[in-house]
Amino acid sequence: MEKVTPRTLSGFMELLPERQVLFDKMVEALRASYALYGFTPLDTPLIESSEVLLAKGGGETEKQIYRFTKGDSDLSLRFDLTVPLAKYVALHGNDLTFPFRRYQIGKVYRGERAQRGRFREFYQADIDVIGDGTLDIINEAEIPSIIYRCFDTLGLKRFVIRVNNRKVLNGLFELLGVGGKAGDVMRTIDKLDKLGREKVLGLLENDVGVPEDVARRIVDIITCQDTGADPIEKLGEYRGRNAAFDLGLEELATVTKYMSAFGVPETHFTVDLTIARGLDYYTGTVYETAMLDHPEIGSICSGGRYDNLAGYYTDRKLPGVGISIGLTRLFFVLEDQGYLNGALLTAPADVLILPMTEDRAPAIALATMMRQEGLRVQVYSENKKFKAKVSYADKLKIPFAVFLGEDEISQDLVTVKDMATGAQTTASAAMVTAAVKAKISGLREGAPVKEPQK
C-alpha cells in the first residue's frame, strides 16, 4: 500500500500520554475552581454561521478566522468563547435565570502565523457573569478571588492579580482636559512596561498632543504605587470633579475592600493604575495576572467588566464581567519553565496484574474485584517474557505490579510489588487491595503545577 506520511498540523497541540494527563489535570483544577463559585458548565458548537459569528465585525481577528463554505452555508470556526456566549444568551435568554454564571473550557481557532508559543488551535477557559439590565459591583469584586482560587488550585503560588478600573482612567483623562484623546492616551500608557517612563512621556507630548504638565501628572498618578503610595488614596485627591471618575474610584475601593473577605491574601492582589486592557469593550474593573518570577510572559489571566454583551444580536441590555485563561499557552509556558509537577501520578493504571498461569480467569477475577474498589487495573495480556511484562509497568510508571502464579492461586494469595521501592509482599487479595488503595490515594494528591524551589 502506498503510504501517506503521518503528521500533525503546525500550531496544533498534540500531547504524549503523560503530558496529556497533566494537561487534563489542569483542566480539572479549573473546572473544580469555577464550580465552587456557582458557575454552570456550557458547551457550544465549534462551528457557527459566519453571519452570526462575525456580526460584531472582526478587525484584526477577522483575517485569522477559519471560514469556509459547506453546501450553501458560510461557516466559521469560533475564535473565542465570548461571541458564542453572546449568541447563546441572546438566543436562549428567556430560558436562562439571571445573573447567568457560566464557565466554558474549549478549543478556539485562529489562523495566526505559527511560531513558538503561538497556537492555531488552543484551549480557552472562560467564566462570565451576565446580568439582565444591571449587575452589582460585588460580581467585579468576586473575580480576583476566583482567579486566586484557580491558580492556587493549579499549584501556582507566586503570582499577583492586578486590578484597575476603566472609569477611573477615562474620568481622570477627562478631568485633566484630555478626555477627547482618551483612546490614544490609553494606548500609550499601556506601553509603560515596555518603553519606560521617559519614552512614554515623550510619546504623550509629541504624538498624542498632551501638554507636558498633564502628561507628567498622568504618568505620576498611574505609577504612584511604584513610590509606595496607596493608589486609592492618591486618586482621592481628584474626587468631586468628574462623575465617571468618582464612580470608578468608588468601584475600585469596593473591589479592594472585599478582598480579604473573599480570601485573597494581600500579597496576591494589587491596584495597578497602568493596567488598561483593550480599548472599547471594557467599562469598569479590569484584571491582569502576572507570574512574579516571569513577568516577561505577560498576563496569564485577564478580563474585565463590560456593559453590553450582545448588542449586535439583541436590544436586551446584558452587562457582564468575565475572565479568560489561555490554557494551551499557559501549559507550554509552565512546561518550558519546568513548572509541571513531574511527581504526579500520570500512569494509565494504578495496578498491573501479571497472570502467570495459562488460565487467566483468576487474574481477571482479581482485576474485577480491585476495580470494584475503585482502583484502575490493567491485566497484562500479552505472551511475553516475565522481564518484558515488568518493564511494561516500569515504562508506563504504573506504581504497583501484582503477580498471580500457581502458588499464589493455590494458597489464595497474591504477590504485589511496589515499583518505586521494589518491595514485594504476599498477602490476601483483600489486604493487598486495601494497602494499594491507601498508597494510591496519597499518590493521587498534588497539583499539576509545582514551582521550582529557589
Added chain:
Amino acid sequence: MEKVTPRTLSGFMELLPERQVLFDKMVEALRASYALYGFTPLDTPLIESSEVLLAKGGGETEKQIYRFTKGDSDLSLRFDLTVPLAKYVALHGNDLTFPFRRYQIGKVYRGERAQRGRFREFYQADIDVIGDGTLDIINEAEIPSIIYRCFDTLGLKRFVIRVNNRKVLNGLFELLGVGGKAGDVMRTIDKLDKLGREKVLGLLENDVGVPEDVARRIVDIITCQDTGADPIEKLGEYRGRNAAFDLGLEELATVTKYMSAFGVPETHFTVDLTIARGLDYYTGTVYETAMLDHPEIGSICSGGRYDNLAGYYTDRKLPGVGISIGLTRLFFVLEDQGYLNGALLTAPADVLILPMTEDRAPAIALATMMRQEGLRVQVYSENKKFKAKVSYADKLKIPFAVFLGEDEISQDLVTVKDMATGAQTTASAAMVTAAVKAKISGLREGAPVKEPQK
C-alpha cells in the same frame, strides 16, 4: 445598531444548563469507566491535513467531510476518532508503550443531511487497545466487560451485549462453498432483523446466487440461538474443516469463557451469529449493544477487532480492538424516552447566600469558608426584593438558601432553608456547613440515566 438574528446551526447540539450538566455527567461516567480499565486519555486536533485524514479514502464518508482551504493548506475536520488515532500511533509510535490503551471523548463532524436524531457535530466516546505486531485474544474478551461497566455506571440496566466473530462467519461461508460470495452473503444476512428469515433466504438464493440448501443451512446456523441452541456447541459440528473457522470458534469460546471472571452477568451477554458489523475492517470479535426495551434504536455501542490500524501510514503492523459510543445520539435517544434522571442535582451551586445587610463582607466571608469545605456557593449579589432572591434559588434548583441578616451576624449564627422541604434552621456557620455537606453528598449520588419503572 443593526441586529443579526442569533441562531445555532441545524444539526449542532447546544444544551440549556440543566441538560448540559446531565450530558457532562454522562461524559464523566464514561471517563471514569474507561479509566478503571487502564486507558489513558487522548486529545487530538479537530483539524487535520486532508491528505492525512483522507489517506484511507473515504467512500460514503468522504462526501460528508467538512473540507476547506486556509492559505495554502487543504484541511479537513475529523469525521471519527479512529483515523486520528491511527495517525497518532503511526506518528508517535516510538514514544508509546504497547499494548497502547487510549480513550478519547470528543467531537467529530459529518455534513449529513440534518434530520431528527442526526447530528453534524457530535461526540464519540472511543476506546482502543493497539498491539505492536500481535495482540492477545484476552483484549477481545475484556471489551464486553468495559461496555457493561460503562452502561451500568451510566445507569442503564436493561441492555444486552451481542458478540460474534468474523473469522467464524467467513470460515463458515468458505466451508459451505460460498466463500467467494462472503461479502454479499454478509450484507444480506445483516438484514435478517429488518426483513425476516424468508425474505433473506430469497435474496441469498436469487440475488447472491447461494444454492437453496446452503442458504437455508447458513440461516439455520446463525439463528440457532433463537431455537434455544447454544451457538458455540452448534458451530462445533463444523469444526476441523476450515482453519479460519476453527480459530474463530476458539476465539469466540475464549471470549465467552472469561465473561463471568470479568463480572459480566449472563443476562447481559450473548453470542449472536447474525451480528456482522461493517465489511472489511473487522477481522475477529465484533460487538453490538442493544437496549432491551428499545430494539428499534439499534446498537448503542459497537466495535470489534481489526488487524491493521494504520496500514496507510506505516508498515508497522498494528492490530487492535476498539469500541465507540455515539454519545450525542445516545443522549437524545435517552432523553426522548424519558430515561434521563431528573432527580439528579443539576444546580450550578449547592448553596445560595442571601446577604441582608449593606456590608456584604460577612456573607462573602461565609461563602469563602463554605467553599473551603468543598461546597459550591454563590453569593446573591443583586439589589432585588427578598422574594426575587429566593425565587432565584428556586428557579436554578439550588438546594439550600442561607440568610444572613443583622440578627444572625450579631449572634454569630446563620439561617439555612432547605429549598425542597421548606424547613428553616438557625445555627452556627460550622454546624450549618456540616449539615449541608452531608445532605449534598447524598444529592450528588445517582447516575445520569434512570430507567422508567414499568
